[in-house]
Amino acid sequence: MRDQYDVKQYGAIADGKTVDTKAIQKAIDDCYEAGGGCVVLAGGTFVSGTLFLKSNVYLQVNSSAVLLANPEISDYPGGTHYNRYINEKDMDRCFIYAEDASNIGVIGQGEINGNAESFPNEGSIDRPMMMRFLRCKHIHVKGLRLHNSTAWTTAFLDSENIWCEDLDIRNDKKYNGDGLDYDGCTNVFVSNCKILGTDDNLCLQASSKDYPMKNVHISNCHFTSICAGIRIGLKSVGDISNVAIHNCTFENVWREGIKIECTEGGSITDIVAQGLLMRNVTRPIFILLNNRLDSIGSSIGLEEMPEIGSLERIMLSDIIATDDAEMCKTHYRFRDDIMGSPSFNGIRIDACESHPIRDLTMRNILYTSIGGVKKEDIPAEYPLVWDRRHEHPETVSENYYPTWSRTTFMDVRNVEGLSLDGVRFRALRPDTRDSFKIENCKAYKADVTES
Template sequence: MRKFTFISIYLILSLCISLLSSCKESSSINQSNLELNQSDPWDQLPDILNKITLPTFPDAQYNVLEYGAVKDDGKDDTDAFRKAINACTEKGGGMVVVPAGIYHSSAIHLKSNVNFHIQEGAEILFSTNPADYPMVSTAYEGIECINYSPLIYAYKQTNIAVTGKGILNGQASNENWWIWKGNKEYGWSEGMPNQKDSTSLPRLMSSQDNGIKVEDRIYGKGHYLRPTFIEPNTCEKILIQGITIKNAPFWVIHPFKSKFITVDGVTVDSHGPNNDGCNPEYSKYVLIKNSTFNTGDDCIAIKSGRDADGRRVGIKSENIVVQNCKMIDGHGGVVIGSEASSGVRNIFVENCNMDSPNLDRAIRIKTNSRRGGVIENIYVRNLEVGQVKECVLKLNMFYGIYANQSGDFVPTIRNIHLENINVKNGGEYGILAKGHPDSPITDVYLTNVTVEKVDSPYSIENVNNIHFSNTTFNGKKADDPKI
């Protein structure tokens, strides 16, 4: 009996020593992984940028004047543009050139390997007659449908571009497209049709809940849903460079279900309703740089579908970079949502200037419990903010629009980093954050942020782990909020 006890004790001690050794090794491995996971997230940026490859084109030119376009005569040039684009793609690709002058067009449909180049001094005036825009597969406010063609559109094409120093003018105004918003400030009055009519946007929003197939969601005439301006839909390797875009009917640049996209040196000057400057949706590997946004809505708004439709599609918008941009008027400088039901992650914003008494916020995330989705890994650094109206950073899980926006799909917002931000006038709040009781906003970090003037440093509700490092409001160092 004593011998058995001694052997048992020996075996137990040996096992304990072995387990301790194993735990120590496991702890060492876990610590190594932790250190790896805590590396600077900005180290991912070069790899993301390397994947955003530019389209390339043969050295061949197709002048639209040789295909029937006549500048400055006031006649429609759509057919000439179409013939030049078809000839270009059929012969292997190249540049379709629009020389200096005034042209008139309805929908322009790009094809693979075509660089549609609007030279300096050229301006294309787009028709404001809805009948001039054929029905195509598109989306409206994050819900897929068949509707009027975007003014410049490409579907399932590869290697496309819109470039040059010319002007694209949608000619939208209070006399045409903008009226459909249904707001008096845009020319609408009682008795006029608009998108809020029961056969228009409310019908589209209910279609996703009622399981109506996309091909059966047919709108267009009699439904008052405005077309986007530039929409590459399910495309790859896209360049939009140098152009000026004015007076859009609706969203301005809308990459949809697309990847490897560069928007470079573009000027958006459009103050109509929902005139968001650039809205990547269900899109990956996007670079927006050196561009100026002066808009009637969000300057840049990253999206991934609305409600049930977003969950059905299930494509995250991710690996999106914003660099060296200027934001003037708008509801927000860089915004995520509200249509973000598929999720948004890995967003990098750096070296931007935001300044206007008509810019409501610098950085904004807006969502609600109808949207759902996970929004995470948002990294912002090196911003110069002159003036914003409401706040520097707004995180809102109760974004309200149209009717009741509460549901059973509580979203997640986590891992938000602002670093090296200088703000002269932050408006009402430095940070305005409202999380959901069932899903608090988690992990918000402000490092080296200086807000010289603001009414109140922050208003925070249902936020876990918000941390200030070397951050000041109104000249006073900010301590971590006690939540």
């Protein structure tokens, strides 16, 4: 058995022009047949289409190598489809793919480049994800620069025992510029990653009752996003639980820092986020419990409006969120997609009155908001969250609406068991809105001050 398989010995040219897909795949196949080992890329730019990883095989991109996505969509065959958003068929193809494999990895100190500017090809809508792992076990993605994906950077689906470490992810060229996405995964470890993108930097979801999302550890990471830093939920048909987030920084996040959305009938429970520093994050904390079914974010297989699920036992502590002059601006994704503005700023926590959030603790939070909004410049009526299985007004509060905040700092509504301890607010500019609102919250105790 050989430990390493140099793809140049299989005829790979690595000149940045010649397509090396067949040579790299042949090395992977031989490595697998021999019982496993490392397939090594070193010394040049290797152009490739879809690569199929197999059990006991590690793809190693050395510091002297770049793995570059072939700009021809014909080099990305079918058989890699498993995107669970019904409205995103253009992301079914994939650059690096594994299914029902174990003990696999993509490692090294080199770069994998998705060649985002080259997609979609003329006559095609397809934009391949960089990596997708379906029903895999014992996965390592470590040490790499993952740049310029043409869609999501990674998707881990129904998988377990996953380590993502020491990654530099840059996905800022296209829509759907996610970083690390996990759906229905167990035992996830993310550490020392720097993520920049046009969508959610890191996302935890559960599209199926058969595969809960649980036992997640996120530490020592840095997030910059046109959308959200860390998102938990939206797709929550199944359950999400046991999530620990520690010692992370957020900078220039134009929507939400920590975003928790239970929207598709499952449960989100037992979440701890501690020791977070945020600079210029439009909504440092966003928590919502509701139900929805529409073309954005609907899970494949979700065919009717679900009953509202449960969101319980959330603890957020030791958080400093600070705005500077940058937050006076309105921020866009690309040219015309508004993501945030001063009137949108603030902490928002909301639920349907008949289905409250339960047991929420926020402790030692210092929030310096840009302020500067006049109360008369925002709509007077702030809509409620409704159970959308029943009759409700035409306008209801939901995941992307309202697009303004009625308070300068914090709006909390419909929480049973709310504890606020050492929560401090300060505005950089005069603001005539209410400083904060606490409505219909039971078993409520608070230490909240404004300076």
